[in-house]
Amino acid sequence: MPARSPGGSHAGRPRQMSEAERRAHLVAVAGTMFLQRGYRATTMDDIAQCAGMSKKTVYQIFPAKSELFDALLTAWLAPFTLPVETGGRSPREVLNDVLCRLVNFALSERQISMTRLLIAETPYSKDIAIVLERQGIGRGKGALERWLAAEAALGTFRIDDPENAAGTLFFAAAGDFLFGLLLRTRPRPSAEDVAAQVERAVTTFCQQVV
Structure with a gap:
């Protein structure tokens, strides 16, 4: 049986990120990739892979790359x-x-x-x-x-x-x-x-x- 942490959850299980945390993580990852590769050369697939998320999850949060860039610019x-x-x-x-x-x-x-x-x-x-x-x-x-x-x-x-x-x-x-x-x-x-x-x-x- 997997070991449990003092709080009762299985040890080593990654903590589930909240919606706000996923959003912030995607903005940070996208910002780095845009600066390294350029906006046009960076795809949503690239961002999803680098962020460690499925493409479906990324599109649920940001339906388009332009919306992700909008969020990045708002932070900037x-x-x-x-x-x-x-x-x-x-x-x-x-x-x-x-x-x-x-x-x-x-x-x-x-x-x-x-x-x-x-x-x-x-x-x-x-x-x-x-x-x-x-x-x-x-x-x-x-x-x-x-x-x-x-x-x-x-x-x-x-x-x-x-x-x-x-x-x-x-x-x-x-x-x-x-x-x-x-x-x-x-x-x-x-x-x-x-x-x-x-x-x-x-x-x-x-x-x-x-």
């Missing part, structure tokens, strides 16, 4: 949608903090790899284009855009277009670093370098809109 963009915590700080302090967080995240090794994937694959994949449209990238759904809009409504900043302002701020702070990493022409900046560039971007911004 999560830091850009987290609510801005003010904590009683001045708007300038909040802006510095938010931009430092977003820029450092965008410049991380995994995020640079994901950006390269989107650049390489989007022109050739309707799936990715549809997912990007559904995600609303660059259309006011980010936390920075929403916070700038709220502050403009309060009269803190003189901004007519919070979406454009957010994009301008982000690329003023991250642009040189981002392009250098994407093109592999410069090393990853230190946190101190990022903080200094963010401070310059915020100073310029505040001089124009306060």
Whole structure:
């Protein structure tokens, strides 16, 4: 008779993953495979095999590869949608903090790899284009855009277009670093370098809109 664990279950029997755990596992596996092979070259069969699941199980959770990529992109963009915590700080302090967080995240090794994937694959994949449209990238759904809009409504900043302002701020702070990493022409900046560039971007911004 098979040995039993102290809890009464058979020793060595793998624990059954919950639906949420299976979903998270598939997203993680798919993310790794997309980065290694590319979106178009990766099949649902590949993902199922690498995840140790049947193809039927995978399709029960994600009926299409595009839906799996959508879930991956949602996880990838999560830091850009987290609510801005003010904590009683001045708007300038909040802006510095938010931009430092977003820029450092965008410049991380995994995020640079994901950006390269989107650049390489989007022109050739309707799936990715549809997912990007559904995600609303660059259309006011980010936390920075929403916070700038709220502050403009309060009269803190003189901004007519919070979406454009957010994009301008982000690329003023991250642009040189981002392009250098994407093109592999410069090393990853230190946190101190990022903080200094963010401070310059915020100073310029505040001089124009306060």
